[in-house]
Amino acid sequence: MPISEEASGKKRLVVKKLFARQQHEGFGAVVRRSIGRFELRYFDPFLVLDEFSVTAPAGFPDHPHRGWFSLSNILNGEILHEDCEGHKGVIRQGGLQWMTAGKGIVHSEMPSSNATGTTQNKGLQLWINLSSKHKLVMPSYQEIESKDxxxxxxxxxxxxxxxxxxxxxxxxxxxRTxxxxxxxxxxxxxxxxxxxxxxxxxxxxxxxxxxxxxxxxxxxxxxxxxxxxxxxxxxxxxxxxxxxxxxxxxxxxxxxxxxxIGEPVVQFGPFVMNTQEEIDQTIDDFENFSNGFEKARHWKSQAASDLGLF
Known part of the structure; x- marks a missing residue:
């Protein structure tokens, strides 16, 4: 039987409090990172929590991932998502996107064409680790509009x-986690x-x-x-x-x-695996457009191309 929000039992207390200060990421974007910084590298199974703010033309142009999945929760504005697998769409205010990077993806997250240079596009992005048996699954998405x-x-x-x-x-x-x-x-x-x-x-x-x-x-x-x-x-x-x-x-x-998850974590930027050997293989796969990154060889996002970034 599900336990309701009024469940009785021992209460959880706060054991650590951190203030998320602003830092620059991507192309002119500002984030407040609370998990994934030097005081808190990892909180199993959570890898990164960013509260982000981007004003066009700033954003997060073409970049790779492997070994985890993310939730993007848009609080204000609109973010255009594009990837090398051909997936493209707009995440609007209040909407969500769960992206499983799995075996490998190269994608772009930029303010949509509806966002002017004065619109602050804000949201939260949470990276969640995958267990070793799921790290190399095929990339996939779950997207939900605010009304749903x-x-x-x-x-x-x-x-x-x-x-x-x-x-x-x-x-x-x-x-999956x-x-x-x-x-x-x-x-x-x-x-x-x-x-x-x-x-x-x-x-x-x-x-x-x-x-x-x-x-x-x-x-x-x-x-x-x-x-x-x-x-x-x-x-x-x-x-x-x-x-x-x-x-x-x-x-x-x-x-x-x-x-x-309780497994070893080895992270190199956007790649999260269990061993250094797997990280080395991931870097080799990405650089040689193989084993999950084949479609990235000739791909550029439209948003990055419009800005002349690549």
Missing amino acids: IAEAEKKGVKVRIIAGEWNGVKSKICT PTMYLDFTLSPGSKISQHIPLHWNAFVYVLQGHGHFGDARSQHSTAAAAHHLLLLGLGGDRLEAWNGSDSGLPLRFILVGGEP
């Missing part, structure tokens, strides 16, 4: 169920008590407002505002969070959890 994302509301709490379920409402997304991803908005005075599988790693990232996370009935709570990542400790099966702000502003945050 499962949502629920109860007692001042609104939830977008991106992966997993909340209060009996389930996401349409299937993930078991994952939950819930986008909460809490009105002032509202509270959640959210179940998390006991042995999963989990974290919170605050997008808007100011909230408290931990145990509402004791002194063991952590206050956090926008752009803060909160790592949750193990030993409990639920998180309490509440909006105690007197400003009248909502609190928005994501709660993400995943089943640890």
Whole structure:
């Protein structure tokens, strides 16, 4: 029987709090990286969490990946995605794209032609590791428009169920690495008590407002505002969070959890494998357009070509 968001049990407390500072990535893009930086290289199974902001013509032109999958969650604006396999589409505000890079992909993520030079295209991108048995699967996509994302509301709490379920409402997304991803908005005075599988790693990232996370009935709570990542400790099966702000502003945050893979991780930029030998082979495959990168030999994205980047 599914456990509801009101499940009882020991509470998870915050064991580490990080502020995601701005840094430059890609072509003129700005990101706030919280996972994948020197203080937090890896949080099994999570490799990278970026809160990004791009204004045309900035973006993330043609680049490769292998060995993991990503979620792009567009908060504002539109992002055009193109890849060497021939997949092309626009991820619009509120929309999602789960991309399994698997065996190999070369792709581009740039503001769409509808985005002007004044539009700030913002979003979150999460990289999630794949187990060794799935690292070389064929690339694939799951894409959902904002209107088709499962949502629920109860007692001042609104939830977008991106992966997993909340209060009996389930996401349409299937993930090879078991994952939950819930986008909460809490009105002032509202509270959640959210179940998390006991042995999963989990974290919170605050997008808007100011909230408290931990145990509402004791002194063991952590206050956090926008752009803060909160790592949750193990030993409990639920998180309490509440909006105690007197400003009248909502609190928005994501709660993400995943089943640890427990395998060695060797990363070289956009390639994530289990051994150095596999990384060396991946670099060789990419440089020689082989074993998954064949279609990248003569491919350039239209967005990068229009900008004269390649």
